Amino acid sequence: MSAQISFRNLTLGYERHPAVHHLSGEVKQGALLAICGANGAGKSTLLKGIGGALKPLGGSIDRHGLDPREIAYLPQGAEIDRSFPIHVYDMVSMGLWRRAGLFGGIGRADRTKIEHAIAAVGLEGFETRPIGTLSGGQMQRTLFARLLLQDARVILLDEPFTALDAKTVSDLVDLVRRWHGEKRTVIAVLHDFDLVRATFPETLLLARTPVAWGPTAEALGPENLLKARRLGESWRDDALPCSDAA
Amino acid sequence: MSLFDTFFAPFAEFEFMRRALAGVFALSLGAGPVGAFLMLRRMSLTGDAMAHAILPGAAIGFLFAGLNLYAMTAGGLAAGLLVAVGAGVVARATGMKEDASLAAFYLISLALGVLIVSLRGSNVDLLHVLFGTVLGIDDATLMLIAGITTVTLLTLAVVWRPLVLECVDPTFLASVSRSGGVSHIAFLSLVVLNLVGGFHALGTLLSVGLMMLPAATARFFVRDLTALVTTSTLIAFGSGVAGLLVSYHLGTPSGPSIILVAGLAYAGAVILGPIGGLAGRFVPRRHLEA
Incomplete structure (x- = not known):
């Protein structure tokens, strides 16, 4: 498989402070990659960088010709205004x-796709429900249905299974496996190591700097986990310019 | 007094009432959707700030050209757009919260306007700017208001989708399109345009009322965006018609009468509105099966 996304000495961060520091490597086309690490390890920042929402402080991200807007991105649920008067269907x-844009109509074929996507996540009958009345799991299913419609080659998931019941997690993991079977590239930020070991063949363990990247069993080995814990979070106002910066 | 005398005769007999009715209709068509989006974007007080930002521009126009429609409109537009676009650009470029950025810009605008007026040493009569003259709308003003409404509806048709997306899920919009910033600036410009259109009829400070009160009232009755925009527009027009009739029969100023009627509708909705109204909390109803 050829590379879908390559990182070359990538540093991402905020106000010159690195949140992801000196990451190099590549994600193959069709990869199913988990990104793990403690809070503040740079996982969500890395997804934002891949999605083009955050520009590198150093190094580069090569998407191999893929426009960042063709990447499907599922952010953490807190960023959605649940009080907005909009229904599940909309x-x-x-x-x-991507297909309809500003003016494109939604025809019969599109409506069928929307209905199929809603059915695929088990939300039939919820089409006219305002999103403000959905449970956390139902909202997450709604967002997965939207991802299905995006039909993207690369899918980024930021903590997609947090606070969901076992049945919902199982259903959504099945969708992730389906995407993997369709040779789409899926990159997910996750905290549940058991789920990662059971589902994701490849893992990147981050602690701002990359601790390990490879087969999940090795990346999440005891030594690497201990190393990740030691590195922890780091933000110092008096930090000096990085000597490795280009 | 018959039903005809109460509701229809004022409009049938007097041309200035028919002009006022047409003006209120055009204003409502623009103010309804703009007010609904202001509320949904949690920018209700932005409208108020923008009304203050327009005031010095209109006053400067008045200072140099008297009660000239075009001079006051140009002044109001220039001041409002400068504040809206400047605040929006600074907020997006620096990460400063938009409300703080807007407050800084409109306060500077207001202070500058007051300074210019006081330097001229003229005791300017700003009652027209402050409270409008809905019963004195002439052909040119009517055309201006109708033109602003047309621009508003056409622009909303173009930016509707990104506007909705930026409200409900800005991260998603940023991931699929770069239209978020443009649609935001376009929307702020619409707010300014409608405030400028409204100040000829209702004055700068009251014109924001025709945006916000109907939108806030409608929220107590509907859960759907399209219904919210439609209901806001209908309430704005209903308040306009009722306010004109109150003004005609009781001899009260027309602008404040319109806004007070809209205020009464809002008060009624707060108490009786089926979605979140107070009555629903205190009058127990049987819960549903599912």
Whole structure:
């Protein structure tokens, strides 16, 4: 498999402070990659960088010709305004943005796709429900249905299974496996190591700097986990310029 | 007094009432959707700030050209757009919260306007700017308001989707499109345009009322975006018609009458509105099966 995304000495961060520091490596096309690490390890920052929402402080990200807007991104749920008066059906239909854009109509074929996506996540009958009345699991299913419609080659998931019941997690993990079977590249930020070991063949363990990147069993080995814990978070106002910076 | 005398005769007999009715209709068509989006974007007080930002521009226009429609409109537009675009650009470029950025810009605008007026040493009569003259709308003003409404509806049709997406899920919009910033600036410009259109009829400070009160009232009755925009527009127009009739029969100033009627509708919705109204909390109803 050829590379889908390559990192070359990548540093991402905020106000010159690195949140991801000197990351190099590549994600193959069709990879199913988990990103693990403690809070503040740079996991969500890395997804934002891949999605093009954050520019590198140093190094580069090569998407091999893929426009960042063709990457599907599922952010953490807190960033969605649940009080907005919009129904599940309309929320899911946003996944057609790439095809419909500002003015494109939603025809019969599109409506069928929307209905299939809603059915695929088990939300039939919820089409006219305002998103503010959904449970956390139902909202997450709605967002997965939107991802289905986006039909993207690369899918980024930021803590997609947090605070969900076992049945919902199982259903959504099945969707992730389906994407993997369709040779899509899936990169997910996760905290549940058991789930990662059971589902994701490849893992990047981050502690701002990359601790390990490879087969999940090795990356999440005891030595690497201990090393990640020691590195921890680091933000100092009096930090000096990085000597490795280009 | 018959039903006809109360509701229809004022409009049938007097041309200035028919002009006022047409003006209120055009204003409502623009103010309804703009107010709904201001509320949904949690920018309700932004409208108020923008109304203050327009005031010095309109006053400067008045200072140099008297009660000239075009001079006051140009002044109001220039001041409002400068504040709206400047605050939006600074917020997006620096990461400063938009409300703080807007407050800084409109306060500077207001102070500058007051300074210019006081330096001229003229005792300017700003009652027209402050409270408008809905019963004195002439052809040119009516055309201006109708033009602003047309621009508003056409622009909303273009930016509707990114506007909705930026409200509900800005991260998603940023991941699929670069239209978020442009649609935001376009929307702020619409707010300014509608405030400028409104100040000829209602004055700068009251014109924001025709945006916000109907939108806030509608939120107590509907859960759907399209219904919210439609209901806001209908309430704005209903308040306009009722306010004009109150003004005609009781001899009260027309602008404040319109806004007070909209305020009464809001008060009624707070108490009786089926979605979150106070009555629903204190009058127990049987829960549903599912």
